[in-house]
Amino acid sequence: MAVAEVPREPSAAVSDVVHLDALGPRGSYRTRAAARITDVTGTEAARLSLVPPVYVGRALAALREAGPVPAADLDGLLAAGADAFASGTAGGLDVREYERLVSRVSGTPASVVRTATRETARFVRRARSSAGQGGPRGTVADWRDPSLHGGGAVWARRGDVFAVNASGNHPGVHRLWLEALALGYRVAVRPSRREPFTPHRLVAALRGAGVREDRLVLLPTDHAVADTLVRGADRAVVYGGDDVVARYAHDPRVLPQGPGRTKILVTADTDWREHLDVIVASVAGEGGTACVNTTAVLVEGDPAPLAEALAARLSALPSLPPRDERAVLPVQPLERARALDSYLRGVAEGTRALLGGDGIADDLGDGSAVLRPAVHLVGRADAPQMRTELPFPCVWVAPWSRADGIGPLRDTLVLSALTRDGALVDRLLAEPTVANVYLGGHRPTHWMAPGVPHDSYLSDFLMRSKAVAGAL
Known part of the structure; x- marks a missing residue:
C-alpha cells in the first residue's frame, strides 16, 4: 500500500468532503488509500486514511x-x-x-x-x-510511598x-x-x-x-x-x-x-405501571442503539399488558431525519434498513408482533430509512429470540417464573431488577454472567457515570497488585 506522509492539519475540508487523517506518533498522516465514508443517504461525507x-x-x-x-x-x-x-x-x-x-x-x-x-x-x-476507583484499597500508586516500608502493594x-x-x-x-x-x-x-x-x-x-x-x-x-x-x-x-x-x-x-443483551425483570410484587417511563427509556433512549439499551423484558405473570403498553408508547415516536431536533430514532441507509427488517422477520417467526410486524424500515425518500421500534411477545423466558440484539429499539417480552430461575437472566450487561425480593437480588449479584444490577427502576439501563464500572472496572483488566517491602 503506497502512503505519503505530509505535514497538515489533522482534518481539512475539500469540496464538502472531510479528510480524516491518521494521527500517528509523528503527527498527521494522510495515505493515498482511503475509505469513503458515506452518510445515511449514500452521499460521501468523509475520507478516512487507512x-x-x-x-x-x-x-x-x-x-x-x-x-x-x-x-x-x-x-x-x-x-x-x-x-x-x-x-x-x-x-x-x-x-x-x-x-x-x-x-x-x-x-x-x-x-x-x-x-x-x-x-x-x-x-x-x-x-x-x-x-x-478501581484500585484495591490496600495498594498505592508509587513504590516510594513510606507506607510500603513495612510491606504493602503497588498497583502496577x-x-x-x-x-x-x-x-x-x-x-x-x-x-x-x-x-x-x-x-x-x-x-x-x-x-x-x-x-x-x-x-x-x-x-x-x-x-x-x-x-x-x-x-x-x-x-x-x-x-x-x-x-x-x-x-x-x-x-x-x-x-x-x-x-x-x-x-x-x-x-x-x-x-x-x-452484545450487551441488557434486560429488565419485573417480579409479581412490583407494579410495572409505576415504572413504564423508565422501561420505555431503557428500550428507546439514546436511539436504542447502545449495548446498554434493553432488548428483553421478563415479567412474572402475564407479560401481555406490559408489552401492549410499551408498544403503544413506542409507536408514538416520530419518523424523522437524524438532523431534525425532534428525532429520537436511528436512521440507516435504506438497503441496510430493509436487510434488518428482513432479518427481524425471520428471527421473530413464532412470536406475536405487537409493534413492527408490518415492517420497521420507514423510507424517508432520500435513500435512508428510520428504524421503527419493534415489540414482540414470546412464549417462554428461554426462547432463542431473547438473545437477539439489533441496532434500534427492538424488545422481546416474555413470561418468567421462579421455576425458570436465573438461567434466562444470564449473559447480561445490565439487568434492571424491578422487585422487592432481596434474596433474588442476592442471587443476581452472585451470578457471574450478570455484569451490572440496577434496582428499583430509578435509572434506565443505559445510565452510566464516571467512576461506575461498565463491564467491571477497566482497571481490573489493565492493572495488578505487586507486593513491595522495604526502601532504598
Whole structure:
C-alpha cells in the first residue's frame, strides 16, 4: 500500500468532503488509500486514511518507547482536552460541524449526539479519578510511598501499550479507554468506519491539550490489518458480535466487548405501571442503539399488558431525519434498513408482533430509512429470540417464573431488577454472567457515570497488585 506522509492539519475540508487523517506518533498522516465514508443517504461525507501494517508496527514501537503521561500534568491535560472536545475546534472541525457529521453519517439523532458530546467531555475530565476507583484499597500508586516500608502493594500496569478496536454504534463507546491513558498506558485507537469522527476528535483534542503524539494515536485500518494492531499491543479491547467474542475468548491480553443483551425483570410484587417511563427509556433512549439499551423484558405473570403498553408508547415516536431536533430514532441507509427488517422477520417467526410486524424500515425518500421500534411477545423466558440484539429499539417480552430461575437472566450487561425480593437480588449479584444490577427502576439501563464500572472496572483488566517491602 503506497502512503505519503505530509505535514497538515489533522482534518481539512475539500469540496464538502472531510479528510480524516491518521494521527500517528509523528503527527498527521494522510495515505493515498482511503475509505469513503458515506452518510445515511449514500452521499460521501468523509475520507478516512487507512494505514498499512508496517505503519501500525512502527506506531506501536513508538508508543512502547514513550513513557506515561506524567502524573503531575494529567489533570490539567484532561481538563483542557475535555474543554476542547466539548466546545473547541479539534481535528479541523468545530463542535457543531463535528456533531452534524456524526448524526449525518451514523444516523444517530442530533439531540443524542449533543448529549453524548457533553457526557464524553465529563468522562474525559474525570478519567483519572474514575480509573482510581478501581484500585484495591490496600495498594498505592508509587513504590516510594513510606507506607510500603513495612510491606504493602503497588498497583502496577500489566503492560505499556493498550489498543482499542472500536465500534461505531454510539459516540459514548470512547469514554472508557480514557482510563487506560490515565493509568499510564500509551493508547492506539482504531476507529470504526461507521462513525470515525468521535475518536478522531477525542484524540486530536487531547493531543492539542498537550498529550504527546507518541502517547496517543489514531490508526484507521482495514479489517485485515486490525488484528496486527490488537496482537501488537500488550492489552486490547475489541468490540463486535458473538464471532468476535469467540475469536478472542481464550486470549488473556484481549478484552472482548460483545452484545450487551441488557434486560429488565419485573417480579409479581412490583407494579410495572409505576415504572413504564423508565422501561420505555431503557428500550428507546439514546436511539436504542447502545449495548446498554434493553432488548428483553421478563415479567412474572402475564407479560401481555406490559408489552401492549410499551408498544403503544413506542409507536408514538416520530419518523424523522437524524438532523431534525425532534428525532429520537436511528436512521440507516435504506438497503441496510430493509436487510434488518428482513432479518427481524425471520428471527421473530413464532412470536406475536405487537409493534413492527408490518415492517420497521420507514423510507424517508432520500435513500435512508428510520428504524421503527419493534415489540414482540414470546412464549417462554428461554426462547432463542431473547438473545437477539439489533441496532434500534427492538424488545422481546416474555413470561418468567421462579421455576425458570436465573438461567434466562444470564449473559447480561445490565439487568434492571424491578422487585422487592432481596434474596433474588442476592442471587443476581452472585451470578457471574450478570455484569451490572440496577434496582428499583430509578435509572434506565443505559445510565452510566464516571467512576461506575461498565463491564467491571477497566482497571481490573489493565492493572495488578505487586507486593513491595522495604526502601532504598
